[in-house]
Amino acid sequence: xxxxxxxxxxxxxxxxxxxxxxxxxxxxxxxxxxxxxxxxxxxxxxxxxxxxxxxxxxxxxxxxxxxxxxxxxxxxxxxxxxxxxxxxxxxxxxxxxxxxxxxxxxxxxxxxxxxxxxxxxxxxxxxxxxxxxxxxxxxxxxxxxxxxxxxxxxxxxxxxxxxxxxxxxxxxxxxx
Amino acid sequence: xxxxxxxxxxxxxxxxxxxxxxxxxxxxxxxxxxxxxxxxxxxxxxxxxxxxxxxxxxxxxxxxxxxxxxxxxxxxxxxxxxxxxxxxxxxxxxxxxxxxxxxxxxxxxxxxxxxxxxxxxxxxxxxxxxxxxxxxxxxxxxxxxxxxxxxxxxxxxxxxxxxxxxxxxxxxxxxxxxxxxxxxxxxxxxxxxxxxxxxxxxxxxxxxxxxxxxxxxxxxxxxxxxxxxxxxxxxxxxxxxxxxxxxxxxxxxxxxxxxxxxxxxxxxxxxxxxxxxxxxxxxxxxxxxxxxxxxxxxxxxxxxxxxxxxxxxxxxxxxxxxxxxxxxxxxxxxxxxxxxxxxxxxxxxxxxxxxxxxxxxxxxxxxxxxxxx
Numbered sequence: 358x359x360x361x362x363x364x365x366x367x368x369x370x371x372x373x374x375x376x377x378x379x380x381x382x383x384x385x386x387x388x389x390x391x392x393x394x395x396x397x398x399x400x401x402x403x404x405x406x407x408x409x410x411x412x413x414x415x416x417x418x419x420x421x422x423x424x425x426x427x428x429x430x431x432x433x434x435x436x437x438x439x440x441x442x443x444x445x446x447x448x449x450x451x452x453x454x455x456x457x458x459x460x461x462x463x464x465x466x467x468x469x470x471x472x473x474x475x476x477x478x479x480x481x482x483x484x485x486x487x488x489x490x491x492x493x494x495x496x497x498x499x500x501x502x503x504x505x506x507x508x509x510x511x512x513x514x515x516x517x518x519x520x521x522x523x524x525x526x527x528x529x530x531x532x533x
Numbered sequence: 534x535x536x537x538x539x540x541x542x543x544x545x546x547x548x549x550x551x552x553x554x555x556x557x558x559x560x561x562x563x564x565x566x567x568x569x570x571x572x573x574x575x576x577x578x579x580x581x582x583x584x585x586x587x588x589x590x591x592x593x594x595x596x597x598x599x600x601x602x603x604x605x606x607x608x609x610x611x612x613x614x615x616x617x618x619x620x621x622x623x624x625x626x627x628x629x630x631x632x633x634x635x636x637x638x639x640x641x642x643x644x645x646x647x648x649x650x651x652x653x654x655x656x657x658x659x660x661x662x663x664x665x666x667x668x669x670x671x672x673x674x675x676x677x678x679x680x681x682x683x684x685x686x687x688x689x690x691x692x693x694x695x696x697x698x699x700x701x702x703x704x705x706x707x708x709x710x711x712x713x714x715x716x717x718x719x720x721x722x723x724x725x726x727x728x729x730x731x732x733x734x735x736x737x738x739x740x741x742x743x744x745x746x747x748x749x750x751x752x753x754x755x756x757x758x759x760x761x762x763x764x765x766x767x768x769x770x771x772x773x774x775x776x777x778x779x780x781x782x783x784x785x786x787x788x789x790x791x792x793x794x795x796x797x798x799x800x801x802x803x804x805x806x807x808x809x810x811x812x813x814x815x816x817x818x819x820x821x822x823x824x825x826x827x828x829x830x831x832x833x834x835x836x837x838x839x840x841x842x843x844x845x846x847x848x849x850x851x852x853x854x855x856x857x858x859x860x861x862x863x864x865x866x867x868x869x870x871x872x873x874x875x876x877x878x879x880x881x882x883x884x885x886x887x888x889x890x891x892x893x894x895x896x897x898x899x900x901x902x903x904x905x906x
Contacts, residue, residue: 377717381546384719392546392717417804419716422879 358388358413360498361421363438364488365406366430366451368396371485374511375428376407378489382499382507383411391419404433411498426496428488430471435459447495449488467491467532474528483518483525490529501530536586537726544721549681550575550617550714552688553643553707554583557615560692561727562641563589564614566603568596568622571655572711573645576617597622601629601642608638609750611738613695613729617643619711620661621652623669630704631670635752635763637737637770639698641691643707645714648875656875657712657798662852665708666826673764675771677705677778678825680796684718692724701774702737708825710848712798712877775827782821783832785811789818791842791891794833794857796822798877799846805880810887817887825853830860837861844868844890846883848876866893 362379366372373394383390389412396405408421423443429435429450439459442448447465453472469491471484478487493501505523512518538555539545547555554576557565565580577593584591590607594600600616607614618626623644633640646661648654665678677697681687690707698705739748754760782800785807786792795803800821810817820836822829833856837843843865845854854869861867868890872878 377546380717384544384546390546390719393712394715394717417808418802418880419712419718420802420877420879422881 358411358498360411360426360496361424362409362411362426362428362492362498363406363421363424363441364409364428364430365404365434365438366485367433368403368405370405370430371482372405372428372430373407375485375489376409378504378507378511379409379411379492379499381511382503385507386499386503388413388499389416391416393419393421406434406438426492428492429455430484430488431455432457449491449495451484451488453484467495469529469532471529475525478524478528479521483521486522486525487529490526491532492529493526494530494533501526538583539722541723541725542721544719546717546719547684548575548715548717549684549687549709550645551579552684552720553617553691553714554579556688556691556722557641557695558583558587558589559722559724559726560695561613561729561732562615562691562695563587563729564604564607564612565589565616566592566594566600566607566614567616567618568594568600570619570622572647572657572714573617573619573643575714576643576645580615597625598629601626601633604640604642605629605633605636605638608633608640609636609739611735611740613639613641613732615641615643615691617645619645619647620649620658620664621647623661623664627664627670630676631668631672631674632752633704634668634670634674634676634767635672636750637702637767638704638750639695639702640704641694641698641706642704643709646708646710648873654875655711657710657848657877658873658875659710659797659799659848660850660852660873661708662825662847662849665706666828666856674767675703675774675826677701677703677774677827678708679706679780680708680823680825681713682797682800682821684713684716684720687713688720689723692727697774697778699732699735701770703770703774708797710798778824779827779829779832780823781829781832782819782823784819784821785816786818786820786836786840788816789840790816791844791887792818792820792836792840793844793846793883793887794820794822794853795846796825796853799848802878802880802883803846806883806887809880809884815887815891822853828856828860830856833857833860834862834864837865840865842866842868842890844870844887846870846878846886848872848878
């Protein structure tokens with residue numbers, strides 16, 4: 358098993374953190390993993406993305422050129438990474454913030470209204486967990502339960518958001 | 534004192550820069566002096582709180598020049614000390630490193646290389662190979678250079694760096710790049726927490742001369758005979774290091790018809806390319822120098838005699854290849870593939886290069902990063 362994923366959005370959407378959560382979960386499942394972030398100098402705004410590789414075999418190059426999955430949280434991310442997707446790959450995009458439709462027909466596409474779902478749960482800040490739920494349920498790269506177990510490691514000291522994040526993962530999983 | 538953050542052998546997911554910083558603390562680092570620069574900022578950021586937990590000292594200096602001279606002082610007092618920077622900051626520290634090399638003091642410094650020359654950019658690069666392996670500063674001196682290729686090695690090498698630096702009384706460094714610094718991978722610290730009270734006492738440090746002869750640490754030797762003698766003493770020491778401390782990794786070299794020589798990030802890219810090539814029946818192997826100085830010269834010489842083609846892959850414009858060419862000594866065809874300026878090559882392009890090198894398909898005068906030397 359090998360999954361190469363790019364999660365992309367604007368700064369503040371938690372795309373880097375979602376990637377750390379994925380990699381941490383893979384580690385707890387004794388898989389190999391790498392996480393490489395790319396972002397500008399801004400604390401909020403700007404663009405941010407991260408490349409994650411999860412594999413049952415050793416990972417040599419940590420660079421993702423042709424992802425199996427792209428998770429696009431805003432429109433510039435869709436524009437940038439949809440063309441890079443592997444043929445037959447999976448595109449999960451945040452339809453709350455992306456009004457246009459993806460253009461490729463040789464990939465699998467799931468539209469997730471992540472911000473709307475997140476808002477219903479309690480805060481748009483957990484939109485990143487919604488798409489993670491969809492991703493995990495769809496690909497089985499890691500299990501939802503294992504992600505939930507990793508939440509308290511990745512968001513150490515923020516236990517009050519634990520239930521919200523778990524709900525967000527579950528709601529996202531329903532959209533697989 | 535001595536709060537062990539991670540148990541030996543426990544896997545954690547952290548950045549390379551953080552792994553190196555924690556590895557340094559674990560190995561006994563109790564002084565850090567530095568100045569911020571991307572892509573190594575997680576090192577001072579981490580140590581700015583971490584060193585206080587273990588009773589150490591962290592100083593954000595007013596400049597790189599000040600920082601390296603703080604290490605000169607800290608090391609002269611017997612403290613395991615550290616600084617880190619990226620290429621442009623290391624350039625500023627070279628004067629101090631030369632002094633420390635002459636004074637024969639052990640320090641640990643790290644260069645997370647970014648694109649250069651000049652201010653360059655903040656992307657991963659290997660353009661500081663010459664700067665690291667040729668000493669970098671003025672005068673006849675060497676430093677030990679270790680090149681990790683994973684977060685795991687970033688975490689474990691600081692212990693090795695300090696042990697070698699202490700053993701030979703020499704500056705020793707980790708040379709990596711922005712990718713190894715910023716990337717997260719699982720790491721487990723493989724060595725025991727170093728109790729600094731048990732590090733063997735050093736008979737050259739300045740710790741108060743009450744009851745003993747005073748000691749002097751000095752690098753000014755106006756008498757040419759004295760300075761020549763000092764240089765020959767350093768020379769002997771460097772020979773001893775070269776005889777004993779070479780480290781490298783060989784993979785798939787037994788049946789290889791082409792050997793890639795690469796270190797750090799470039800070596801990881803190369804492994805993917807090699808696996809792809811082998812799936813197509815092309816027998817390629819890897820030599821990864823782990824110590825860039827001392828360089829695994831005998832290994833290169835032996836491989837050059839046995840294997841017809843050597844391809845050097847580096848994220849720079851022909852630096853590592855000079856060493857490979859020197860020690861291959863005409864025994865093998867040498868090919869060079871480099872991507873400078875912060876570009877990380879991808880495995881597919883390296884695979885393409887492998888195929889062309891196998892066919893010796895390089896045209897004279899062709900504009901190409903690939904060059905037959």
